[in-house]
Amino acid sequence: MKNTSEHYYVPNQSAWPIVATVALFFVALxxxxxxxxxxxxxLLIGFALLIYIFYGWFSKVVEESEKGLYSRQMDQSFRLGMAWFIFSEVMFFAAFFGALFYVRTLAIPWLNGSGSHAMTHTLLWPEFIAEWPLFHTxxxxxxxxxxxxxxxHLPLLNTILLVLSSVTLTISHHALKIGNRHKTINWLAITVLLGLAFLVVQGIEYYEAYVHLGLTLQSGIYGSTFFMLTGFHGLHVTLGTILLIVMLARMRKGHFSAEKHFAFEASAWYWHFVDVVWLGLFIFVYVL
Amino acid sequence: MTSISATEHHGPEKGLMRWILTTNHKDIGSMYLIFSLLMFFIGGSMALIIRMELVEPGLQVVQPEFFNQMTTMHGLIMVFGAVMPAFVGLANWMVPMMIGAPDMALPRLNNFSFWILPFAFTMMLSSLFMDGGAPNFGWTFYAPLSTTYAPPSVTFFIFAMHMAGVSSILGAINIIVTVMNMRAPAMTYMKMPLFVWTWLITAFLLIAVMPVLAGTVTMMLTDIHFGTSFFDAGGGGDPVLFQHLFWFFGHPEVYIMILPAFGIISQIVPTFSRKPLFGYPSMVYATSSIALLSFTVWAHHMFTVGLPLVGELFFMYATMLISVPTGVKVFNWVATMFRGSLTFETPMLFAIAFIVLFTIGGFSGLMLAISPADFQYHDTYFVVAHFHYVLVPGAVFSIMAATYYWLPKWTGYMYDEFLGKCHFWCSFIGLNLTFFPMHFVGLAGMPRRIPDYSLQFADFNMISSMGGFLFGFAQILFVIVIVKCVQGGKKAKAVCWEGAKGLEWSVPSPAPYHTFETPPNLPDEKYP
Incomplete structure (x- = not known):
């Protein structure tokens, strides 16, 4: 039963966590x-510190990984950690989707007097007419x-861009698994470009919404759910794109092998998660 | 590889930097526990201010505005600053030792999770000194009290909650990964000690619901500062949406505060009964069912808000269903003690008090679960009595039981048994004096969160306040016992309790700085 062949790497004292804490505190404060x-x-100091620690802490981890300090069991810890982290992100989006569904199926009909809420309608806003999308609050x-x-129009284009990027990322990953580094880098670069294109299109859409359509955060519950859902999704795409750019840089530096490339896989998981959230958004925020 | 593993074997560093930079699960566990003790005293002082004001009817000590800040901050600090970090601290200390792991799975992340907390609560407490005062809308921070009508400090409250949430999520990820990936090879899931099992499930709950809280406070933030309408019916949103979101987090949250307590009691009762735990598999299944059911009962906190009838019924029955697995657990603890060779050292006293008093809290919970009856009890002191009976002799007593139980393992010395028993009896009498009369005043209609009350409640409130002060000052004994035990005393043996079983007792007392650098074999005895 003894498993003495591999030591689990327990790092020595580290200054990164406390610096990260201070950075987080500065951002919040x-x-x-x-x-x-x-x-x-x-806030600016906080963000600067945050970028510094992200760079420094992850560099340290990359360095340890390249030194071969991480056993298979350690690799498994990272995998589980990332999987549970993504689960926490799923629940974060669930809160906003939950708010959207609740408002659409319950709150707005109730304001219009459905169910046992006739008096709500009569006493509060008798002129209110339930509709979705809600133009008149x-x-x-x-x-x-x-x-x-x-x-x-633009959302469909974005759907195509993001689904395509998941495909190109998978092609890149398969190339890495058979050791074709050149192909990996090329397809990864295409994925990054697709991600950036998505962000640009999303920016254009926001610009049009604000300037031409008059749809803003202040446009009642429709604007609130629209911008919170797409906005947090956009932030996650930004983060995912940064992750993929880092993976691209690491590939070019010669990191990763066909067998060991957890950071690449974690970034890919994250990217697919962001993609799936978008599909939910496209259906429930835009189409239905 | 060799150079690195050579540096791994040294003992603790010297001085303050040991604590700030540490990656050691025992150091971090100690810091969590000390932090939570500090918060317990800060939150407790606020409770005493509340009880001071409520000694007599009329306003005498504090202004109503400040009273509201005290009830709010007392709840927030006890939940997020005292109880949750204490359990995480216990998990840090004990889970790696109980499963035969060298440390937590992600040690640097562990340090990060802890150090966020002092910063978050500094920010939370600093709101007491801001213009307009601290948050004053109750620990449940219902919109629109916490949005439209909130003091400016609510912004800092929101960010403090975000920080505490980050800490909880990262801590929970660390624990869940440790349990899933770091067990000694022979320790299958169904051989894990119950404290590990309950923490595995608690960590799952934390990862599932803390992000929902983060999303909720973010919606509050945008409602306050960016003109969104999530909780504003005028914009098409709904203040009740806030309550749904909050309690979708909040109900699993109360199980987050009690499941590890179940685990602790399931460790202590067998030890002092000198018998294996009765019904280990049913304990595991009961804990899992409680956790799953906890996602389907949240609206029992909102029976009077105007839910559709079908909602009232669903949430009433789902809530009552929870009493089944909880009853299984209480039955199993009692069956474990049945015909055992019982001794009543301090941890066992706390554990037995837990079983009895938590059951009382569970029964008043069943009363509250009956939707039509809840219309009478809602927002009265009966609710306050109920949740203090599950949290004080529940969560807090289990933490104290765990402290007495494992203190010899942590410090290498036995604590002062006489003082420990004094602490127990003062706490036990104090808390019953404080909270039992609240059932009566609540049923008679005294509303919660109000600094003044009608004359007929005066006698019971006087008793509650005296009990509160007895309980509060009894906790100084707790600190004295801990400090004395850290300083010295009778040396503790490796197995300092006669009936103690499990890997944590196979290492010397005090536990060395690094334990189980190679996975151990399980002890021969029947396990668990």
């Missing part, structure tokens, strides 16, 4: 100060959009 008194300095105190983004 700075965001609070920015919102409450309008000064962005602490009950209190009619928010900016009214003139139209909504056409799902089969």
């Amino acid at each position: 700075g965001a609070g100060l920015l919102l409450n008194s309008g000064s962005p300095i602490v 009950p209190a009619a105190n928010s900016s009214v959009p003139s139209a909504l983004p056409d799902p089969f």
Whole structure:
């Protein structure tokens, strides 16, 4: 039963966690100060520190990995850790999807008097008419959009871009597994470009929504759910793209082998997760 | 490889930097426990301010605004600052030793998870000194009290909650990975000690619901600062949506605070009964069912908010269903003690008090679960009595039981048994004096979270306050016992309790800085 062949690597003391804590604290404090008194300095320091620790801490891990300190059991820890982290992200999005479904199927019909809520309608906003997408809010105190983004225009393009990027990433991964580094790098680069293209299109869509359509965060619950869901998804695409760029750089430096490339796989998992969230968004935010 | 593993075997570093930079699960576990003890005293002081104000009807000690801040901060600090970190600290100390692992799976992440907490709670507590005062909307921070009508400090409260959430999620990921990946090869899942099992399930709950809380406070933030309408019916949102989101987090959260306690009691009762735990597999299944059911009962906190009838019924029956696996657990603990050779050292006293008093809290929970009856009890002191009976003699007593049980393993010395028993009896009497009368005033209609009350509640409130102060000051004994035990005393043997079983007792007391660098074989005795 003894398993003495491999030691589990327990790192020595490390300064990265405490620096990361300070960075996180500065970001949180700075965001609070920015919102409450309008000064962005602490937040900027926090972000600078955060970028520094991400770079430093991950460099340290990469260095240890390249030295071969990580046993198979360690690799498994990373895998499980990443899988559970993605599960936590799923639950984060679940909160926003839950809010969307709740509002659409319960809150808005109730405001219109459905079920046992006739008095709600009569007493609060008798002129309110339930509709989805909601252009005219009950209190009619928010900016009214003139139209909504056409799902089969830019959003469909984005769907194609993102699904395609998942395919190209898988091709890249398969190439890595048979040791074809050149092909891996090329397909990974295409994936990154597709990710960046997605972000550009999303930016254009936001610009059109704000400037031409009058759809903003203040456009009642429709604008709230629309921008929160697509916005947090966009942030995740940004993060995923950064991850893939780092993987590209590491591939070019000669990291990873056909057998050991956990960081690559983790980034790919993350990318596929972001892709799946988009499919949910496309269906429930744009089409239906 | 050799140069690295040579440096792995040294003992702890010297000085403050040992604690700040450490990657050792025992150091981090100690820091978690000390931090939570500190928060326990801060949150406890706030409780005493509340009880001071409630000694007599009328306003005498604090202003109503400050009273609201105290009830809010007391709840937040006890839940997120005292109870949860204490359990994470116990998991840090004990889980690797109980499963034969060299450390936690991700040691640097572990350090990160801990150190976020002091920063988060510094921010939370600093809101007491801000313009407009600290959060004053109750620990459940219902919108729109926490959005439209909140003091400006709510922004910092939101970010403090985000930080505490990051800490919890990362800590839970670490624990779940450790349990899944770091067990000694012979330790299959169904051979794990129950404390490990309950923490595995708790970690799953944490990863599932803390992100929902993060999303909820983010919606609050955008409602306050960016003009969104999530919790504003005027914009098409719904304040009740906040309650759904909060309690979807909040109900599993209360199981997060009690499942590890179940695990601790399931370690202690067999030891002092000198018998194996009765019904180990049913304990595992019961814990899992409680965890799964916890996702389907959240709206029993909202019976009076105007749910559709079908919702009232569903959540009422689902809630009552939880009493089945909970009953299985209580039955098993009692059956473990049945015809055992019982002795009543301090950990066992706390464990037995847990079983009795937690059951009382469970029964008042069943009363509250009956939707039509809840219309009467809702927002009264009966609810306060109920959840303090499950949290104080539940979660807090289990933490104290665990502390007494494992303190000899941590420090290498036996604690002062006499002082420990004094601490137990003062706490036991104090908490019953505090919380039992609350059942009566609650059923008679005294509302919670109000600094003043009508005259007929005066006597019971006086008793509650005296009990509160007895309980509060009894905790100084707890600190004295711990400090004395750290400093010295009778040397503890490796197996310092006669009936103790498990890997953590196979290492010397105090446990060496590094344990199980190679996976151990399981002890020969029948396990678990």
